[in-house]
Amino acid sequence: MSANDTLNRVLGALGDHVLKMEHPSERRVYLEIAPETVYEASSVMFREICARLMIATGIDTPGGIEVLYHWALDGDDCVVTVRTLVSREKPVLESIAKLCPAAEWIEREIWELLGVEFEGHPDLRHLLLDDNWPTGDYPLRRSHG
């Protein structure tokens, strides 16, 4: 399947969820979505496109906290990154761990290091940091001393 066919298949399935698209190379696509639609979009990527969740990443940007879900389309040699921006004041996203168990640990990590709350996560506790780590202190935020 050509790169364009892949892209059209993904865009067709995600439909109106996509707010913005970047297509820097044939095998790399970035799709921006609203934070409220993360679960639905992930469900489409996982169930309809049958993509594999490679990893999720988070970064504290000047505009807020960005969470990126990197989906591999192995058969098409393509990586689709679905990204969303949440506010630093109230960073809440719906957990996709119940849909895709591979996301469970990385959501725990993003929660403890960047302070993004994942609603509906089955087991949201510390992964890398000590259990006694103070709440509200997120080491990968820009404000961390």
Add this chain to the structure above:
Amino acid sequence: MNYAINTLTRSLNVFHLAGSACNNCDIEILDALTPKYDLERFGVTLVGSIRHADVLLLSGVFNRKSAVRMKEVLAQAPKPYLVIAIGGCPATGLMFKDSYNCDGPPSEYIAIDAFIPGCPPKPEAMISGLVKIIEALRSGALVPGCMARPEQEASYVCQ
């Protein structure tokens, strides 16, 4: 030479505890033990439990989470034992010393008997270090930390 020192200068059972090390020290430790350098011919063997060990070999900087586990392991070590730090990490913390997840290198909160520096140290350095440790023990220049500072032992037991 008393009985305790005598046992520590003969064939040593080594328990290797890697505290999120980058693996280079771990590779060199295996290199020192396996046939090319063959420390095993002197009876230095790896064991699977600290309860069977004479030596606790540390590599890496222990983070806030693993440091607690390390102290628990140390509390289970049969006395007398030696703690040997392999590489620069357990001695100084290297680039991790100011990390948010690091409470300082292990040398700051446990009694380490010998440091074998290097990043990573070569197997030759480990063999040389071991010879020096055994000589120092026999001459009385080195007293194992577990015997010299028994009061510190109690602090290893975690709540």
